Amino acid sequence: MSPLRVLQAVGTLDRGGVETWLLHVLRRVDRRDIEIDFLVHGAASGALTQEAVELGAEVLRIGGHRRPGYGRRLERLLRENRYDILHSHLHFFGGRILRTAARAGVPVRIAHSHSVRSSLASSGRFRRAYTRLMGRWIRRYATHRLACSRPASLALFGEATGNGADPSTLYCGIELDPFAPGPRLDGGALRAELGIPPNTLVIGHVGRFRPVKNHHFILEMASAAASAGLDCSFLLVGDGELEETIRRRVRTLGLESRVRFAGARADVPELMNAVIDVLVLPSLHEGLPLVLMEAQAAGVPSVVTRTISDEVDVVPGAIVRLSLQESHQRWVQAALQAARGVSLEHAFDQMKGSPFNVNNSAAALCALYRRAAEPHRPVSRL
Numbered sequence: 001m002s003p004l005r006v007l008q009a010v011g012t013l014d015r016g017g018v019e020t021w022l023l024h025v026l027r028r029v030d031r032r033d034i035e036i037d038f039l040v041h042g043a044a045s046g047a048l049t050q051e052a053v054e055l056g057a058e059v060l061r062i063g064g065h066r067r068p069g070y071g072r073r074l075e076r077l078l079r080e081n082r083y084d085i086l087h088s089h090l091h092f093f094g095g096r097i098l099r100t101a102a103r104a105g106v107p108v109r110i111a112h113s114h115s116v117r118s119s120l121a122s123s124g125r126f127r128r129a130y131t132r133l134m135g136r137w138i139r140r141y142a143t144h145r146l147a148c149s150r151p152a153s154l155a156l157f158g159e160a161t162g163n164g165a166d167p168s169t170l171y172c173g174i175e176l177d178p179f180a181p182g183p184r185l186d187g188g189a190l191r192a193e194l195g196i197p198p199n200t201l202v203i204g205h206v207g208r209f210r211p212v213k214n215h216h217f218i219l220e221m222a223s224a225a226a227s228a229g230l231d232c233s234f235l236l237v238g239d240g241e242l243e244e245t246i247r248r249r250v251r252t253l254g255l256e257s258r259v260r261f262a263g264a265r266a267d268v269p270e271l272m273n274a275v276i277d278v279l280v281l282p283s284l285h286e287g288l289p290l291v292l293m294e295a296q297a298a299g300v301p302s303v304v305t306r307t308i309s310d311e312v313d314v315v316p317g318a319i320v321r322l323s324l325q326e327s328h329q330r331w332v333q334a335a336l337q338a339a340r341g342v343s344l345e346h347a348f349d350q351m352k353g354s355p356f357n358v359n360n361s362a363a364a365l366c367a368l369y370r371r372a373a374e375p376h377r378p379v380s381r382l
Helices: 017-028 049-054 070-081 091-103 125-141 151-159 188-194 216-229 243-253 268-274 291-297 328-341 347-352 358-378
Strands: 004-009 032-042 059-060 085-088 107-111 146-147 201-206 234-239 259-263 279-281 302-305 319-322
Touching: 004 070, 004 125, 004 358, 017 032, 017 291, 017 358, 032 070, 049 059, 070 091, 070 234, 085 091, 085 347, 085 358, 091 107, 091 125, 107 358, 125 151, 125 216, 125 234, 146 151, 188 268, 188 347, 201 216, 201 268, 201 328, 216 234, 216 328, 234 328, 243 259, 268 291, 279 291, 279 319, 279 328, 291 302, 319 328
Parallel strands: 004 032, 004 085, 032 059, 085 107, 107 146, 201 234, 201 279, 234 259, 279 302, 302 319
Antiparallel strands: none
């Protein structure tokens, strides 16, 4: 029997949490069983594109959805490639993609929520109307609904009904091998590269420079630490549209000696293992941040907002929650206490047995694909 053909609909193939997880899945599938391709909407190819192609995936660029003829181009692409499954990771915009996939005859259409943002409470009238329309299309055209967490399910699909057709939770996973216990890495060279003094405590953040990540809050933490004369540095890992804005703000606050920019990097496990002492995540909202899984696997404690679901708590005592209404000084104090007072000796073993181990989550996803597609596959005859 021919392999299942799956198309993953994403924005770009940059080093985001969802995209990185999908690459981990791609590494683990046998293309004789399941073929995975990507539909991307960004103008740039994305940092993960080359690896995806080397692993055998086709990366299909359709252009922005605001360009005239987007729907016709998408329907033609789907008809020509004859996919068995369309898996959308584009939140509400997935409604349009799933509707087009249904018209193109794609039998299995999956809506997957990775965000807790519903867009209904605080958006303008046009945005609320758009959200309601996309929600109706998702309910009508999605054959399966998945979410990375309970809050993410609520944000896209609404309250559970208990009628047997509710969305399923499928946790994304991380690659654990880079965090496996072994000889302690010498962080001296990495610290020197980043301009961080050898014995300074490092408060880290890993994430794209986007409004939701709340980098301005981290800079206020750094300013509070400087005012108190605390010996700590802040390391910001990632890139994005707000990076230059944040760099200018660092210069305005005179924090150049305390705040370091690492850029988008492939060696996050090494940074976790050898440089970062405590992670902070003051995000305005999150679906289910995989960086917290990486921190726990590395035995790095985290201080995060209270809005982040407790589903991320795998290692007891690893995550401390605070409100964004609490002072920046309080956040700094909590970070220093966590870095110096939490023992996470058995963290790796606990992560290995969890659903956030990518081996477990990839197996669960592939099993779902097979179950969903089975009724639509031709029956082999001997």
